Amino acid sequence: MASEFLVRIPLERIAVLIGPKGSTKKKIEDLTETKLMVDSNSGDVIIIVEEEELEDPISLWKARDMVKAIGRGFSPQKAYQINNSSYGFDLLHLRDFVGPSTNALREVRSRLIGQKGKTRNIIEQTSGSYISVFGNTVGIISEQRVLQIVREGIIKLINGSKHSTVYKFLEERIRNLKGDKDKLWVGLENEEDMVDITDLDELERLIFDDEEQEES
Numbered sequence: 708m709a710s711e712f713l714v715r716i717p718l719e720r721i722a723v724l725i726g727p728k729g730s731t732k733k734k735i736e737d738l739t740e741t742k743l744m745v746d747s748n749s750g751d752v753i754i755i756v757e758e759e760e761l762e763d764p765i766s767l768w769k770a771r772d773m774v775k776a777i778g779r780g781f782s783p784q785k786a787y788q789i790n791n792s793s794y795g796f797d798l799l800h801l802r803d804f805v806g807p808s809t810n811a812l813r814e815v816r817s818r819l820i821g822q823k824g825k826t827r828n829i830i831e832q833t834s835g836s837y838i839s840v841f842g843n844t845v846g847i848i849s850e851q852r853v854l855q856i857v858r859e860g861i862i863k864l865i866n867g868s869k870h871s872t873v874y875k876f877l878e879e880r881i882r883n884l885k886g887d888k889d890k891l892w893v894g895l896e897n898e899e900d901m902v903d904i905t906d907l908d909e910l911e912r913l914i915f916d917d918e919e920q921e922e923s
Contacts, residue, residue: 712754712771716778717842721747724777731783738790739770750778772796776848780841788837788848795854799845804865815865816840826870830860833877856880 725732732743744753752774756767769790776786776796788794805811819840820827827838834857836849847857860877
């Protein structure tokens with residue numbers, strides 16, 4: 708018996724999902740024992756699994772999360788980490804927090820990225836996670852045991868907490884979890900730095916998706 712799951716990703720990420728000569732698509736299929744049917748015109752990705760041949764019962768969900776992660780800005784190499792049973796994926800929709808305002812969306816994304824990516828980098832280094840701010844979403848790939856902590860820290864930033872407060876929250880929670888007494892982050896000179904809109908690398912991560920290209 709076959710099971711199917713539909714994921715829709717932005718059209719601009721289809722080529723990344725497929726990869727050179729289909730290499731990324733094949734890698735996901737091999738890792739998860741699934742079949743990906745990709746519609747390059749709509750962004751629809753159908754994930755198919757033959758349950759009687761499946762060794763890992765959660766492979767369908769791993770494949771789903773890998774596809775979602777690549778669709779929301781992660782590189783394939785980072786998305787492959789989701790296949791590790793100790794890793795997980797989470798996706799926050801910023802409009803759920805800031806509403807329809809374009810200015811509010813731009814501001815909160817700037818807070819999450821920081822000048823030249825400093826805020827995002829500190830969160831990643833402190834937690835050992837990967838963060839992608841793409842369109843109106845924030846994706847997280849991390850160890851399962853710290854995933855909820857990172858999610859809480861990002862939500863605090865979205866809701867207006869100071870950067871230094873969030874860094875200390877992450878440091879203390881993760882240090883307690885891991886029993887690590889070493890300091891896990893170094894503060895910025897200006898913790899409220901916003902992303903420089905002239906930085907082309909960051910502009911690429913701040914793409915405003917059209918509603919029809921946003922993940923359903």
